[in-house]
Amino acid sequence: MAVHHATAYAKINLALHVRKRRADGYHELETVFAFLDQGDSLWMERAEQFSLKVEGPFASNLEADDCTDNLIYRAARSFGDGTIPNVSFRLDKRLPIAAGLGGGSADAAAALRLLNENYGAPVGSERLHAIAAQLGADVPACIDSVAVVGRGTGTDLEPIQNDVSGLYCLLVNPNIAVATGPVFKAWDGVDRGPMPEGSAKTILLHGRNDLEPMALDMCPEIGEILRRLAAANPIVSRMSGSGATCFALFDNADDLVRTSKEFSRQYSGWWTMSGRLR
Known part of the structure; x- marks a missing residue:
């Protein structure tokens, strides 16, 4: 079979x-x-x-x-x-x-x-x-x-111009589940403006995640993840979806490997996954 x-x-x-x-x-x-x-x-x-x-x-x-x-x-x-x-x-x-x-x-x-x-x-x-x-x-x-x-x-x-394909990506989650429904329910209702126009990389660089503050209130560990990721000087670090996973994108594999090892050493209880964007 x-x-x-x-x-x-x-x-x-x-x-x-x-x-x-x-x-x-x-x-x-x-x-x-x-x-x-x-x-x-x-x-x-x-x-x-x-x-x-x-x-x-x-x-x-x-x-x-x-x-x-x-x-x-x-x-x-x-x-x-x-x-x-x-x-x-x-x-x-x-x-x-x-x-x-x-x-x-x-x-x-x-x-x-x-x-x-x-x-x-x-x-x-x-x-x-x-x-x-x-x-x-x-x-x-x-x-x-x-x-x-x-x-x-x-x-x-x-469709969108996919100029992020091949970027190196690190995912980090504090092993805390954050349900989507309560995060959306906590959204303050303020329209902070449309998503930028352009390619995927342009939107990555100039966009935002409007759910990040609400998820951060529910899971403060997100803030620590984002601080640690930003210190690695990625292209961008940001929360994904309604959290709690955050990502960092890099131009080269060395930065990805170094940052992943640092997280594994300092936060052994956290989940990570590494790869490249399709």
């Missing part, structure tokens, strides 16, 4: 501008998604019935007898128009939960890619993105996992 593999690439937000709170409780956003070349690993093979096995350093956060709340299961059900495909998934969960990295969204997108490429007749890109949008705001961007502008709730995607 053939086993197929996909990487669920870690997502970061190069900038995240919150423009307004909508009547339905969601928020109008402007963001640029970018993706590390590392993340969770997902394997799929045909089976007599659907199953999902989760392993890896963050597997305990997802362990449950009932997998129907897992985004991989929901992705499979949506792909099958309500009929659960007879496949077996195995997930190596390397990304922390509630971390601002879109880990669950990336897992769902990886499942959709695997199903579309290896189970039945494939659907077109437009249909695949429509299925993804039903699952969560970050999932459509995770389908292709390349730099892209997101508007609306994040599901309205626009």
